[in-house]
Amino acid sequence: MNTLPPAARPFSPAAGAAPHPIVGRCTLVGAGPGDPELLTLKAARAIARATLLLVDDLVSDDIVALAAPGARVIHVGKRGGCRSTAQSFIEKLMIQAVREGEQVVRLKGGDPFVFGRGGEEVEHLRAAGIEVEVVNGITAGLAAVTALGAPLTHRDHAHGVVFITGHAKPGSNGPDWRALAQTCHAARLTLVIYMGVQAAAQIQADLLTGLPASTPVALVQHATLAQQRHALCELQHLHSTLEREGLGSPAVIVVGEVLQGLLALAQTAQSRVA
């Protein structure tokens, strides 16, 4: 007997199709930071079984290629310079497709529940009486730091980690960076900032009110992909380093003493070149 709750049961592969009548289903799937090898087995199976995939920006083509040959793929992000599809339209499309019996996979970069609007989508689908399953993905902030070979926590340097957005919903107040800087300093936390490139100068100025100017920073663009690039610097040089290195979105900004060793290595290498 299978005693696992539905969400914990593994997907059965498409080939072993169930003898039950076709019932639509919706799964929010985390595609991870980019490298297809970082996809979970559960995500790969859900993608392979989907009849309709709604794909966000930042999901690599190699991952979309895991879809079945007959599956319909709709890109709903800003790819190719187009405006992204309205959130309400995506939600309507998902609801309609599930009602028509489709196996819908909503494919999102990283983890669907970390700055992925997964929460909003789940709420809308549930309100429409549709059950949703969510499959975790490796979030970009975690992958970016690991890709550099540094930890997010460390018993000597950081007791915890804060994932935070540098780009709040229009019309709402963003994070209180000054308060955050003081908390991170006092509680020894690593700060991982998503969508922070545009506001980097202001974030730097605010963080410097509570964190030392020499606090190590890593800027990681396209983490885990072939085109990954990064720079290490001190907090006081965050914005100028972004500009000098030409690093842009998608990138995470990581701030904290866990990067101390990496920054020291980078500074030594730089002084050898100079």
Ligand code: SAH
């Ligand atoms: N749900 C996603 C985050 C979506 S918000 C996740 O869990 O990762 C989009 C932001 O994520 C980007 O602006 C950038 O800050 C970050 N991001 C996503 N993919 C990235 C990557 N491969 N490298 C660096 N940052 C990335």
